[in-house]
Amino acid sequence: MRIGAHVDPASPLEEAAARGAEAVQFFLTDPQGYKTPKPREDAAALRESEVDVYIHAPYIVNVASPNNRIRIPSRKLLVAHAKAAAELGAKGLIVHGGHVGQGTDIAAGFDNWRKAFEYAESDGGLPLPILIENTAGGDNACARRFDDLARLWEAVGSFGAGFCLDTCHAFAGGEDLVGVVDRVKAITGRIDLIHANDSKGGFDSGQDRHDNLGNGKIDPELIVAAIRAAGAPAVVETPGGAEGQTADITLLRERTGR
Numbered sequence: 001m002r003i004g005a006h007v008d009p010a011s012p013l014e015e016a017a018a019r020g021a022e023a024v025q026f027f028l029t030d031p032q033g034y035k036t037p038k039p040r041e042d043a044a045a046l047r048e049s050e051v052d053v054y055i056h057a058p059y060i061v062n063v064a065s066p067n068n069r070i071r072i073p074s075r076k077l078l079v080a081h082a083k084a085a086a087e088l089g090a091k092g093l094i095v096h097g098g099h100v101g102q103g104t105d106i107a108a109g110f111d112n113w114r115k116a117f118e119y120a121e122s123d124g125g126l127p128l129p130i131l132i133e134n135t136a137g138g139d140n141a142c143a144r145r146f147d148d149l150a151r152l153w154e155a156v157g158s159f160g161a162g163f164c165l166d167t168c169h170a171f172a173g174g175e176d177l178v179g180v181v182d183r184v185k186a187i188t189g190r191i192d193l194i195h196a197n198d199s200k201g202g203f204d205s206g207q208d209r210h211d212n213l214g215n216g217k218i219d220p221e222l223i224v225a226a227i228r229a230a231g232a233p234a235v236v237e238t239p240g241g242a243e244g245q246t247a248d249i250t251l252l253r254e255r256t257g258r
């Protein structure tokens, strides 16, 4: 089981080396824009590297949205990023669970997720696992509360969707981290990746504000316990650049015994 970091996309393998990371995650495009990824010059190096690669889809991707002008581009972008990520030998494409907004029945969001996978299948299929990530907030979010996650999984589980558990998002989203892995796995049957982050925001605050391990509101032992229980690789998405993230990776290695 590997431990790594979310890094700047310019030179991910150099960033991994600087942190002693066994896995890297990065964006292929501006996370706030609807850009299709371009081929990367380091594609072969990434494919052949010992470092495991994960790609994070742009934040603005919201395949659950009831708004056509968000949902349709989001769907296309998800497939484009999946194809580009597969070119790099990535293990998975992480995408947030999304939200439908105020005044819309959340059921529409689950149905839109199902349609996104159907669209992908009609477009040649997904070349790597899509890892849906739980979120800290969002109006009528599809993957904040685990009772909603269960309904989401009824819609997408049969398409082979994977799951990425973010410890900051779970805590700030109002889900107890004690026993969190068992509760998620009872719903999804799998955890493919852990985003091991502390939270600046309090429990159930809805705030997506990551912190270095031990600096925020979460007992680091709960994060360590989640990684152990999941038996999944972990990526820190924490501040402080190489120095801050190396300290977080070291803490996780020491306490998980990896």
Ligand SMILES: [Zn+2]
Pocket: 133, 166, 195, 237
């Ligand atoms: Zn995350």
